[in-house]
Amino acid sequence: MLYLFFGPDDYTRQATINALKAAFPPDAAAFNVVVLHGKSAKLNDVRTACEAYPVFHDRRLVIVHDLLKNAKSADVRDGLKALVQRLPNTTDLVLNESDAPDSRLSVVKDIQNLAKSKQAELREFKLREGNALIGWMQQEAQANGVQLRPDAAQHLVDYVGSDGWMLHNEIAKLAAYVGEPGTIGVHEVDLLVADETETNLFNFIDALCARRGAAAVQGLNGLLADDAAPLYILTMIARQARLMLAAQSAGKVAPDELAKLLGQKPFVARKAAEQARNFSPTELRLLHERVVQIDHSIKTGKIDAEGALASLVGDFGFAPSRK
Numbered sequence: 641m642l643y644l645f646f647g648p649d650d651y652t653r654q655a656t657i658n659a660l661k662a663a664f665p666p667d668a669a670a671f672n673v674v675v676l677h678g679k680s681a682k683l684n685d686v687r688t689a690c691e692a693y694p695v696f697h698d699r700r701l702v703i704v705h706d707l708l709k710n711a712k713s714a715d716v717r718d719g720l721k722a723l724v725q726r727l728p729n730t731t732d733l734v735l736n737e738s739d740a741p742d743s744r745l746s747v748v749k750d751i752q753n754l755a756k757s758k759q760a761e762l763r764e765f766k767l768r769e770g771n772a773l774i775g776w777m778q779q780e781a782q783a784n785g786v787q788l789r790p791d792a793a794q795h796l797v798d799y800v801g802s803d804g805w806m807l808h809n810e811i812a813k814l815a816a817y818v819g820e821p822g823t824i825g826v827h828e829v830d831l832l833v834a835d836e837t838e839t840n841l842f843n844f845i846d847a848l849c850a851r852r853g854a855a856a857v858q859g860l861n862g863l864l865a866d867d868a869a870p871l872y873i874l875t876m877i878a879r880q881a882r883l884m885l886a887a888q889s890a891g892k893v894a895p896d897e898l899a900k901l902l903g904q905k906p907f908v909a910r911k912a913a914e915q916a917r918n919f920s921p922t923e924l925r926l927l928h929e930r931v932v933q934i935d936h937s938i939k940t941g942k943i944d945a946e947g948a949l950a951s952l953v954g955d956f957g958f959a960p961s962r963k
Contacts, residue, residue, distance in 0.1 A: 641732045641733075641759075641760070641761070642724060642727055642732075642733050642735075642751060642754060642759070642760040642761070643660075643732065643733065643734040643735065643760065643761045643762075643763070644735045644737070644741070644748075644751050644755075644760065644761070644762045644763070645657070645734065645735070645736050645737065645763050645765060646736075646737035646738070646739065646740050646741060646763075646764055646765070647740070647763075647764040647765035647766055648765070648766065648767050649765035649766060649767050649768070649804055650738065650765075650804065650805065651803070651804025651805045651807075651808060652765050652804055653736060653765045656763075656765075657703060657734055657736060660701055660703075660732065660734065661673055661701060661703075663701075664697060664699075664701065665697075667696060668695075668696050668697035671694075671695035671696060671697070672694050672695060672696075672697050672699065672700045672701060673700075673701045673703075674689040674700070674701070674702045674703065675703045675704075675705075675959060676689065676702070676703070676704045676705070676707075677704070677705045677706065678704055678705060678706040678707035678708070678709060678710035678711070679706060679710050681704065681707075683711075683716050683719045683720060683723075686702065686704055686707065686720075686723065686733075687719070687723055689702045690702050690723060690727060690728060690731045690733055691728060691731075693730070694730050698730065699730055699731070699732060700730060700731045700732070701731075701732045701734070702731060702732070702733050702734070703734045703736060704733070704734070704735055704736065705736050705737075705738075706736070706737055706738055706739075707720065707735055707737075708720075708735060708737055708741045708742075708745070708747070708748070709737055709738065709739055709741075711747075717745060717746070717747055718746075720747050721746055721747040721750055724747060724750055724751060724754070725750065735751075740764070767802050767803075767804075768802060768804075769802065773793075773797065773802055774790055774793045774794065774797075777793045777796070777797075777807060777811060778790075778793060780807070780808060780811045781811050781814075781815060781824060784811065784812060784815035784816075784820075784907050785815065785820035785821055785906070785907065786814075786815045786818055786819075786820060786821060786822050786823065786824060787821070787822070787823040787824065788811065788814075788823075788824045789823060789824065789825050789826070791825075791826055792824050792825045792826045792828065792829050795826050795829045795830075796810055796811070796814075796829050796833060799829065799833045800833065800839070805843065805846070805847075805855070806839075806843060809839075809842050809843050809846050810832075810833055810839065810842075811824075812907060812911065813832055813833075813839075813842055814828055814829065814832055814833075815907055816905055816907050816908055817831075817832055819905060820905075820906065820907075840859060840862055840863055840866070840868075841863060841868065841872075841873065841876060843855075843859055844856060844859030844860055844862075844863055844873075845876055845877065845880050846915075847859050847957070848877065848880075848953060848956070848957050849880055849884065849915035849918065850915065850918060851918045851919075851956075851957060851958060851959040852957070853953070853954075853957035853958035853959075856953050856957035857950075857953055857954070857957065860873070860949060860950065860953050864946055864949075870938065870945035870946055870948075870949055871935070871938060871939075871945065873949060874931060874934060874935055874938070874945075874949065875935075877931055877952070878928070878931045878932070878935070880912070880915070881924065881927050881928045881931055882928065883902060883904070883908070883909075883912035884912050884915050884916040884919065884924055885916075885924050885925070885928060886901065886902050886912070887902065887909065887912040887913040887916045888913075888916040888919075888921060888924060890902075890913075895909060895910050895913075898910070898913060918959060919956075923956070927956050930952060930955070930956075931952070934948045934949075934952060
């Protein structure tokens, strides 16, 4: 099956892709889920990933970010067109595009024709508006065990806009504050969201731990431009790294049990467990060691704090392409 996802609602696009990935048990995912980036991957890398046979599973999932956007040459576009036309039945290929693809391209026309015959899914992810946005926000709150009043939802949109990642993070922060089974009102939004630096820090940590590198780099640059203290930023990274390590070490335990083990609220524990899946045990250990090393070097004046943070984000914020 071929999927072409595009549009400005990056949050829902990624959630849809995550649902496809979740269909693979962890052991099978290690062999059969491949994530590539069109900016660095060659067409042959995509072809090889698609044509490989599944291992310990009946399907493979190949996700390529911005392949069409970066397919500049006619040879690459022609090669992609050929791949689309003979995609193996055992492979699901997801073309995840941040921008709308050029409908004049032959390969895009082929995908449109395949979608008409139900051999492909072409889906545009538009930003939600009005009642649809408020309803989605309330569902997000309910998923965190709390209620969100409609007036508070609109107040939150007035503060941060309609970006899915921003709203997801803010609702998570508000839910952690009111606790289950609390209710988020206008007062709580004013109390927690008005501090823009804290909001930006929360979003930066989330982007880093989700390994959304570009967003993490942008978030760090914004924090430093707003004069956020580098050591405070590092402290928050260290805290989340410890939570992810603990969640990963705990293995498969019930959310409530994990919350007790971590000494955190259930949502915080669930979030740490989700983020930990983006790192191998070795990567998490190296991240924590690196944070400790940077902390010591900053305090002893051995390195530039902002440069060290930028290097840390560059090394750990981008997920490596793995087969």
